Amino acid sequence: MLIKVLLVVSSVALSSCDVSHLEPEIITEPPPPKPYAFSYTAGRYPGHTDRQHAEVSDGSGVVRGTYSYVDPRQKVRTVDYVADRDGFHPVLSDVPPEHPADSASVAKAKDRHFELYAKIAEEHAHHPFPDETTVPRQSAAVAAAAAKHTQLFRVIAEQHARIAAEREALQREEEEKQHLQELGQ
The missing domain is CATH 2.40.128 (Lipocalin)
Structure with missing residues (x-):
């Protein structure tokens, strides 16, 4: 019995002992940073x-x-x-980013644009109310494109009307079938 008590006491004593000092401490260095x-x-x-x-x-x-x-x-x-x-x-x-400099062709185009703008502004300053000769007219190409657009619009509108009528007819047929089924029960 004494041996059993000694064994229990010694096993309890050994299990509560700190043995970390007996193990070598392993230090893991972090890997070097990668570029x-x-x-x-x-x-x-x-x-x-x-x-x-x-x-x-x-x-x-x-x-x-x-x-x-x-x-x-x-x-x-x-x-x-x-x-x-x-x-x-x-x-x-706080320095704003520099805008790229205009190339020679861009600078020339800007100058031409401002010249035309100034010319138009000058003309409009002297004639604030344009007469019939200065009012833009529809060219033949624009008139033809407008007529083609109108014709295509009509065709599409007719197709939509036909499709809507077909769907309405199918829906009526479906409702009649459902109504007949309800009456037949």
């Missing part, structure tokens, strides 16, 4: 860009990037940043 780069642009609807982001990591834990967005006052905000062991370091830039 990467990404960028994207996005907008609220197709063909519209209102934000962009680009970021590059050199693999040593230093991340450099920039992002831009349109603020509620419709002003483009750009933030350049560096993130390293010491933290996140943003720099807000």
